[in-house]
Amino acid sequence: xxxxxxxxxxxxxxxxxxxxxxxxxxxxxxxxxxxxxxxxxxxxxxxxxxxxxxxxxxxxxxxxxxxxxxxxxxxxxxxxxxxxxxxxxxxxxxxxxxxxxxxxxxxxxxxxxxxxxxxxxxxxxxxxxxxxxxxxxxxxxxxxxxxxxxxxxxxxxxxxxxxxxxxxxxxxxxxxxxxxxxxxxxxxxxxxxxxxxxxxxxxxxxxxxxxxxxxxxxxxxxxxxxxxxxxxxxxxxxxxxxxxxxxxxxxxxxxxxxxxxxxxxxxxxxxxxxxxxxxxxxxxxxxxxxxxxxxxxxxxxxxxxxxxxxxxxxxxxxxxxxxxxxxxxxxxxxxxxxxxxxxxxxxxxxxxxxxxxxxxxxxxxxxxxxxxxxxxxxxxxxxxxxxxxxxxxxxxxxxxxxxxxxxxxxxxxxxxxxxxxxxxxxxxxxxxxxxxxxxxxxxxxxxxxxxxxxxxxxxxxxxxxxxxxxxxxxxxxxxxxxxxxxxxxxxxxxxxxxxxxxxxxxxxxxxxxxxxxxx
Numbered sequence: 001x002x003x004x005x006x007x008x009x010x011x012x013x014x015x016x017x018x019x020x021x022x023x024x025x026x027x028x029x030x031x032x033x034x035x036x037x038x039x040x041x042x043x044x045x046x047x048x049x050x051x052x053x054x055x056x057x058x059x060x061x062x063x064x065x066x067x068x069x070x071x072x073x074x075x076x077x078x079x080x081x082x083x084x085x086x087x088x089x090x091x092x093x094x095x096x097x098x099x100x101x102x103x104x105x106x107x108x109x110x111x112x113x114x115x116x117x118x119x120x121x122x123x124x125x126x127x128x129x130x131x132x133x134x135x136x137x138x139x140x141x142x143x144x145x146x147x148x149x150x151x152x153x154x155x156x157x158x159x160x161x162x163x164x165x166x167x168x169x170x171x172x173x174x175x176x177x178x179x180x181x182x183x184x185x186x187x188x189x190x191x192x193x194x195x196x197x198x199x200x201x202x203x204x205x206x207x208x209x210x211x212x213x214x215x216x217x218x219x220x221x222x223x224x225x226x227x228x229x230x231x232x233x234x235x236x237x238x239x240x241x242x243x244x245x246x247x248x249x250x251x252x253x254x255x256x257x258x259x260x261x262x263x264x265x266x267x268x269x270x271x272x273x274x275x276x277x278x279x280x281x282x283x284x285x286x287x288x289x290x291x292x293x294x295x296x297x298x299x300x301x302x303x304x305x306x307x308x309x310x311x312x313x314x315x316x317x318x319x320x321x322x323x324x325x326x327x328x329x330x331x332x333x334x335x336x337x338x339x340x341x342x343x344x345x346x347x348x349x350x351x352x353x354x355x356x357x358x359x360x361x362x363x364x365x366x367x368x369x370x371x372x373x374x375x376x377x378x379x380x381x382x383x384x385x386x387x388x389x390x391x392x393x394x395x396x397x398x399x400x401x402x403x404x405x406x407x408x409x410x411x412x413x414x415x416x417x418x419x420x421x422x423x424x425x426x427x428x429x430x431x432x433x434x435x436x437x438x439x440x441x442x443x444x445x446x447x448x449x450x451x452x453x454x455x456x457x458x459x460x461x462x463x464x465x466x467x468x469x470x471x472x473x474x475x476x477x478x479x480x481x482x483x484x485x486x487x488x489x490x491x492x493x494x495x496x497x498x499x500x501x502x503x504x505x506x507x508x509x510x511x512x513x514x515x516x517x518x519x
Contacts (some may be wrong), residue, residue: 019448025055033129034116041136043111045145047410048404054418056291060449063087063447067094070435071454073445074462075267077257080249082207083150097418101146108145111156112136115363118163118196122170122331123367131370137400138287138308139407140355150207155363157207158193158215161200161238162338162364165219166331167194168237194233198241205245211342216242218341222334265477270461272351279346282353285311289410294352294509297466305406308399312365319368324376332368339364381468416504423502424510425450429501432518433478440470441489442510443481453480467492478518485509 055063061073065081067090077079090103112135116128135141135155142151168471201219205212216238223235268274272294282296287306290298300306316336322331343361346353377389421443428451439448439455450457457464465473471492473479481493485500485508496513503509 034113034120034132034192036112036138037116037129037132038109038218038231041112041132041142041145042105044136045105045108045428046102047264048407049142050098050105050146052418053097053101053146053411053414054421054447055097055148055446056414057443059443062447063091063100064449065450067092067095068449070449070452073448073455074120074457074464075256076461077263078152078271078477080207080209081252082203083148083153083465086150086153100148104148105146108152108156111153115156115159115163118160119331119367120166122163122166123328127356127367127370127374131366131372134369134373135366135401137396137405138357138362139410140287141362142403142407143291143410144356144359147352149167151359154207154211155203155359157200157204158211158338158342158360159363161197161204161219161241162335163214164193164196164200165222166233166334167237168197169223169231183276193357194237197234198237198244201238201241202329203355204246206248209246209249210345212245214241215338215339215360218334219357220336222337227324260489274349275351277348277351279350279353281346282351283347283355283358286353286355287406290354291356291413291414292352292354292356296353304402307402312369316365317367317374318375323368323371326371326375328371332371348386357500414504416506420504420507421446421450421505424512425452427499427501428480428512428514431512431514433480435517437478437480437518438470439480439482441480443482446478447482450510451480457502473516474515476517478514480518481513483511483513485511487511489513 004154004392007262016201033047058072060068062084064070065075065084068091083356086107087100087104090100111499112132116132141341151294180472197219201212201216204215208211219238220235223229223238225240250260253260257263257266259349282293283295284306285298285300286293287309288300288302288384290296311435320329320336323329339361342364343358346357377385377392425448429445433451433453435452437453439451439453440457444455447453456462456470458465458467458470467490470479470490474492479493481489482501483489483497487496489496489498489511491515493515496515499512499514501510
């Protein structure tokens with residue numbers, strides 16, 4: 001006779017005490033699948049997104065803080081230094097863009113593998129492999145994998161945070177306690193989940209403080225509102241991570257920006273007045289390959305590039321339904337709610353768009369989307385499964401073809417950045433502009449970086465120097481004022497000789513006025 005404690009008890013897939021059948025960490029096929037996804041992600045970056053590319057404006061700002069090719073560029077109020085810390089081990093020793101790209105491509109592959117690995121006790125490995133493939137196959141994921149920008153790393157951090165939250169709260173569940181009897185390591189995994197949650201939230205906040213806040217809110221709410229998740233240590237870990245990650249940004253606000261309120265106000269000015277906006281259409285148009293759509297008053301040139309964006313909500317809804325039926329409802333729901341929280345400010349409070357802003361949301365939505373894909377493949381009779389699998393594979397290959405076309409166009413622009421600014425740097429070197437030197441005017445940050453000069457501007461986001469200060473600096477070291485071709489320079493440079501700078505295809509013509517102290 002079966003003892004009472006061993007009898008199966010019916011449970012709702014919505015109850016966090018019985019959400020999911022844990023994946024066996026000892027499964028031999030699990031590691032191979034996830035490693036294969038991560039390796040493919042790295043190889044795709046190295047083949048498609050790395051060769052011949054140059055550092056853009058934002059990348060030059062971040063890299064210059066820790067080395068690279070030039071003195072530190074002005075660090076404006078909205079920026080955070082997390083990505084600078086991430087690239088410091090390489091940037092501090094070499095100015096090679098190729099070395100940075102290789103380092104970040106390898107590191108992003110490892111981060112993808114680690115983020116998926118956190119979820120192994122929660123979801124089947126096959127599902128995680130599909131989710132990783134869906135996310136890694138987006139052009140925006142591939143493009144930003146090897147780039148010195150924080151958004152993709154926020155995506156990895158958000159995925160780790162939600163996974164650690166689920167593992168930390170699952171330590172109270174009867175099903176996981178039973179699993180602990182089967183796998184000795186399960187208890188230790190649960191204990192490691194709390195510091196993992198705090199560390200993941202801290203990392204996201206260090207990279208982008210606002211993303212850290214919008215990540216923390218749904219996790220704390222879930223821990224407080226869902227009875228089986230009410231474990232005081234869980235929201236405490238998330239809040240502690242938020243506070244810890246924000247400390248450098250807050251300290252810098254008082255040391256460099258006149259206080260926290262002043263920095264927040266200035267950050268709002270630079271990012272555009274915060275308020276209620278409907279920027280969904282801006283993000284749709286930006287998917288054609290615009291890395292920044294500001295202002296986004298452009299026609300929707302190629303609707304095919306955004307087709308997946310309209311399919312995604314349907315896939316998420318279908319995946320949620322499938323996850324509930326499979327007893328994995330809450331992991332999919334929590335991932336979706338957290339993704340919505342992370343996407344909300346970019347869709348409805350900022351009046352412009354950049355595809356990278358939504359990377360954390362895409363990483364989390366890949367979980368329910370993968371549930372949908374596997375449900376579609378398994379919902380038909382066995383005799384028809386090869387046909388359905390073939391149709392799904394064909395659809396995904398078509399999706400990848402569109403993503404590749406957009407990626408190729410976007411990477412092509414990045415290559416033109418390198419051609420444009422290396423050509424300008426060579427021309428300025430020929431005019432005697434060498435460190436220590438300063439560049440101001442149009443495209444002053446990348447031109448300064450490639451030339452090895454400091455970059456300063458008396459107005460706009462920078463405002464770190466006055467025109468009188470620039471005129472004084474020109475007496476002691478080379479100063480270059482860059483203007484659109486034919487435009488007059490500031491009065492202090494009116495008598496300096498002008499030189500037409502080389503220009504790559506698609507770039508506007510520029511003139512450089514170089515101070516007599518050069519040469």
